[in-house]
Amino acid sequence: xxxxxxxxxxxxxxxxxxxxxxxxxxxxxxxxxxxxxxxxxxxxxxxxxxxxxxxxxxxxxxxxxxxxxxxxxxxxxxxxxxxxxxxxxxxxxxxxxxxxxxxxxxxxxxxxxxxxxxxxxxxxxxxxxxxxxxxxxxxxxxxxxxxxxxxxxxxxxxx
Amino acid sequence: xxxxxxxxxxxxxxxxxxxxxxxxxxxxxxxxxxxxxxxxxxxxxxxxxxxxxxxxxxxxxxxxxxxxxxxxxxxxxxxxxxxxxxxxxxxxxxxxxxxxxxxxxxxxxxxxxxxxxxxxxxxxxxxxxxxxxxxxxxxxxxxxxxxxxxxxxxxxxxxxxxxxxxxxxxxxxxxxxxxxxxxxxxxxxxxxxxxxxxxxxxxxxxxxxxxxxxxxxxxxxxxxxxxxxxxxxxxxxxxxxxxxxxxxxxxxxxxxxxxxxxxxxxxxxxxxxxxxxxxxxxxxxxxxxxxxxxxxxxxxxxxxxxxxxxxxxxxxxxxxxxxxxxxxxxxxxxxxxxxx
Numbered sequence: 001x002x003x004x005x006x007x008x009x010x011x012x013x014x015x016x017x018x019x020x021x022x023x024x025x026x027x028x029x030x031x032x033x034x035x036x037x038x039x040x041x042x043x044x045x046x047x048x049x050x051x052x053x054x055x056x057x058x059x060x061x062x063x064x065x066x067x068x069x070x071x072x073x074x075x076x077x078x079x080x081x082x083x084x085x086x087x088x089x090x091x092x093x094x095x096x097x098x099x100x101x102x103x104x105x106x107x108x109x110x111x112x113x114x115x116x117x118x119x120x121x122x123x124x125x126x127x128x129x130x131x132x133x134x135x136x137x138x139x140x141x142x143x144x145x146x147x148x149x150x151x152x153x154x155x156x157x158x159x
Numbered sequence: 160x161x162x163x164x165x166x167x168x169x170x171x172x173x174x175x176x177x178x179x180x181x182x183x184x185x186x187x188x189x190x191x192x193x194x195x196x197x198x199x200x201x202x203x204x205x206x207x208x209x210x211x212x213x214x215x216x217x218x219x220x221x222x223x224x225x226x227x228x229x230x231x232x233x234x235x236x237x238x239x240x241x242x243x244x245x246x247x248x249x250x251x252x253x254x255x256x257x258x259x260x261x262x263x264x265x266x267x268x269x270x271x272x273x274x275x276x277x278x279x280x281x282x283x284x285x286x287x288x289x290x291x292x293x294x295x296x297x298x299x300x301x302x303x304x305x306x307x308x309x310x311x312x313x314x315x316x317x318x319x320x321x322x323x324x325x326x327x328x329x330x331x332x333x334x335x336x337x338x339x340x341x342x343x344x345x346x347x348x349x350x351x352x353x354x355x356x357x358x359x360x361x362x363x364x365x366x367x368x369x370x371x372x373x374x375x376x377x378x379x380x381x382x383x384x385x386x387x388x389x390x391x392x393x394x395x396x397x398x399x400x401x402x403x404x405x406x407x408x409x410x411x412x413x414x415x416x417x418x419x420x421x422x423x424x425x426x427x428x429x430x431x432x433x434x435x436x437x438x439x440x441x442x443x444x445x446x447x448x449x450x451x452x453x454x455x456x457x458x459x460x461x462x463x464x465x466x467x468x469x470x471x472x473x474x475x476x477x478x479x480x481x482x483x484x485x486x487x488x489x490x491x492x493x494x495x496x497x498x499x
Binding site for chain 1: 164167168170171172173174175176177178179180181182183184247374376377378381406407408411426427442444468495496498
């Protein structure tokens with residue numbers, strides 16, 4: 001994935017520092033949300049490009065980055081389901097190498113999109129309910145009910 | 160809210176961290192490329208729609224014509240594709256008998272309303288609706304009574320149908336709490352709720368729900384998608400109207416005072432009948448789905464339970480602008496309900 005030129009030509013060293021400190025975590029989040037590491041890298045770069053355009057206006061760049069990554073993951077998965085070509089064009093992700101964790105990951109990956117996002121933000125990013133609500137732009141009550149249903153599904157599948 | 164199963168919590172954390180560690184590092188792989196230019200995209204202005212709270216109303220079907228721009232949703236710049244979203248629509252199974260869908264997807268989303276609302280249920284089963292609207296409500300009928308409650312100057316009156324209404328202003332918006340109740344003014348379940356309402360900055364309101372109360376949540380409704388489908392139910396063709404409000408709580412979309420609590424596939428729901436038309440509103444994967452038809456409530460619930468993600472989507476070309484810069488709105492009509 002190529003990084004847009006303006007990231008290196010820009011005099012905005014503050015953004016460059018932010019980029020260096022957060023691009024890998026953005027890629028990991030996108031990897032978890034989509035289930036594919038290579039796509040995660042593309043999405044993380046696209047999110048950084050969008051963030052750089054609005055850098056001067058943002059009060060909370062981390063929150064914007066997280067929300068943008070998740071939005072791009074959703075958009076990408078919508079396109080895949082319509083085109084039905086991604087199965088041919090994407091390599092399956094590698095096994096973790098531990099059966100218990102591979103099985104858990106398989107169940108997480110099969111959750112409905114919104115439930116999967118909430119699980120990732122809760123148990124990987126360690127966000128609070130209110131932080132998750134802000135990240136995916138829904139009321140806190142919706143986060144609670146979504147999390148409750150996701151955990152019930154996971155518990156039923158894994159026990 | 161606590162994650163009640165520590166073993167499951169630990170398993171999820173280990174799994175997600177192990178999976179994330181498989182992500183290749185990005186830093187150190189940067190290369191040069193020509194700058195990209197932002198594309199101009201038409202702005203989408205959100206309109207404020209108001210829905211009357213008095214009497215029974217249908218979800219999102221009674222909009223005031225004098226809509227105004229929603230200061231909380233109007234973007235300051237062209238929509239950024241990284242913040243747009245194509246959404247999946249809840250739909251009947253493709254093999255439903257006699258199925259036809261109108262209009263065929265994909266179709267446009269209707270932007271969010273500027274009004275906020277919330278729905279709570281008392282321990283005695285009284286359903287109360289709290290709403291926060293820009294501008295003012297119509298003048299109340301006489302007689303009215305007024306007093307100060309929790310720092311707010313509140314006016315109360317009775318409406319037709321045994322509806323008790325309490326109303327006050329936030330400075331830039333009008334707040335009403337309504338329920339069907341025989342309680343005397345300033346007493347009972349509604350007084351309990353009134354005493355727990357706080358007006359926040361810019362007109363937003365927060366309700367600290369007393370313990371043993373139930374909540375259907377609240378807030379401003381998200382963008383919505385509407386369509387109809389016809390299928391054979393009880394041996395005859397029946398037309399169903401579907402309203403899917405994205406990223407919302409039931410309390411943000413329903414303002415009906417005689418709705419009854421129920422469940423659809425174990426998800427919280429409210430159901431009510433207005434004349435010949437029955438409506439059930441239920442949670443579905445973080446969204447709220449309203450299903451209406453001229454049919455009995457039991458059959459309606461069965462059809463609602465059969466809805467799911469069967470491959471219908473909104474248009475990928477339609478974007479709902481999100482105000483990610485979080486600029487301060489002139490008036491915030493949000494309703495936040497904190498449960499104990």
